[in-house]
Amino acid sequence: MADIARVVKVGSRKSQLALIQTNVIVEELKKLSPNTSFEIVSMSTIGDNILEKPLPKIGEKSVFTKELEVALANKSVDFVVHSLKDLPSTLPPGMLIGAVFRRDSPYDVVVFHPKHKGSSLASLPKGSVIGTSSLRRSAQLKRAFPHLIIEDVRGNLNTRLNKLDAGDKYDALILAAAGMDRMGWAERIEQVLGRDECLYAVGQGALAVEVNLDDKQTIELVSKLIDGDTSICCAAERNFLRTLEGGCSVPIGITSSLDGNQLTITGAVFSLDGTECLMETVTGTLPDPSIQDGSCPHAVLTQSSIYVPTGMRDTLVTAEKLGEKLARALIARGAEEVLRKAREEKDLAQQ
Numbered sequence: 001m002a003d004i005a006r007v008v009k010v011g012s013r014k015s016q017l018a019l020i021q022t023n024v025i026v027e028e029l030k031k032l033s034p035n036t037s038f039e040i041v042s043m044s045t046i047g048d049n050i051l052e053k054p055l056p057k058i059g060e061k062s063v064f065t066k067e068l069e070v071a072l073a074n075k076s077v078d079f080v081v082h083s084l085k086d087l088p089s090t091l092p093p094g095m096l097i098g099a100v101f102r103r104d105s106p107y108d109v110v111v112f113h114p115k116h117k118g119s120s121l122a123s124l125p126k127g128s129v130i131g132t133s134s135l136r137r138s139a140q141l142k143r144a145f146p147h148l149i150i151e152d153v154r155g156n157l158n159t160r161l162n163k164l165d166a167g168d169k170y171d172a173l174i175l176a177a178a179g180m181d182r183m184g185w186a187e188r189i190e191q192v193l194g195r196d197e198c199l200y201a202v203g204q205g206a207l208a209v210e211v212n213l214d215d216k217q218t219i220e221l222v223s224k225l226i227d228g229d230t231s232i233c234c235a236a237e238r239n240f241l242r243t244l245e246g247g248c249s250v251p252i253g254i255t256s257s258l259d260g261n262q263l264t265i266t267g268a269v270f271s272l273d274g275t276e277c278l279m280e281t282v283t284g285t286l287p288d289p290s291i292q293d294g295s296c297p298h299a300v301l302t303q304s305s306i307y308v309p310t311g312m313r314d315t316l317v318t319a320e321k322l323g324e325k326l327a328r329a330l331i332a333r334g335a336e337e338v339l340r341k342a343r344e345e346k347d348l349a350q351q
Contacts, residue, residue: 084203089242098211102227106176106205110191128171139251143274199253229332236323243327
């Protein structure tokens with residue numbers, strides 16, 4: 001009698017981009033586990049359903065993940081796929097990141113209205129309107145390009161681009177390079193924002209697979225997707241964010257790079273209007289990972305909630321400590337006060 005193939009249920013948001021990202025993970029797992037079948041279960045989240053309010057005014061940390069995590073908790077799906085930047089730095093009890101998949105470009109990019117084709121943000125006329133739903137992007141754009149007006153824009157990627165092309169409100173949008181690439185729209189990108197213009201979000205460009213801690217079978221399955229370098233950088237970034245307690249909904253930016261065993265991280269906090277900026281850079285040497293052949297036990301990294309082979313644990317713990325060191329350096333310079341003011345201003349705007 002032939003073995004019955006296991007059917008793994010995969011949770012995803014309903015947006016076209018989310019489904020493309022989920023299919024990237026599923027197709028990779030099909031190659032690695034050909035005897036496993038997959039069923040995608042799509043659902044809408046708070047962030048998908050409430051489009052009339054700017055994201056900061058919704059007042060919910062997990063605007064794009066809560067419903068998916070409810071489905072995971074009640075075992076109606078076996079794992080869920082997220083953009084890692086959407087995941088809060090602390091996960092619900094009993095859940096963890098079973099795999100951080102290889103990272104695509106983490107940078108933010110500019111897509112211009114057709115009438116501004118060939119432009120740059122610096123060359124746009126004074127008073128041009130730039131659309132973004134991110135406080136992080138808004139604060140940095142106000143700082144780097146004070147001649148521009150930053151306005152909120154909501155909706156999935158298709159909706160936002162339609163608003164840009166079909167209307168006359170927005171002169172350009174700021175979007176994630178990875179999302180544009182995954183949608184097959186890279187040709188619309190006319191400007192990539194570097195670290196001097198816009199630090200990116202923690203985990204941006206990476207996909208995360210969230211699982212239940214007690215589901216060893218699914219953990220073993222998705223662990224085949226782990227990308228070591230991406231996991232190291234994202235562990236440091238997530239612990240940086242976690243140390244800046246309460247900072248996930250106010251302007252915080254980061255960049256990280258791994259050169260051999262040298263990890264360099266730059267992080268910054270901003271006031272909502274971009275006039276205040278505290279920035280620091282730290283560099284550290286990481287121990288070599290000791291990955292063994294064959295099946296390898298796993299260890300939970302409690303700070304960044306990332307599950308990795310035991311042989312990588314010391315490397316990621318060191319990276320996490322470097323992320324914490326970066327946050328502590330900013331706190332010593334007054335980061336908590338900058339973030340407190342930003343939260344108060346944001347809360348006032350929600351009323």
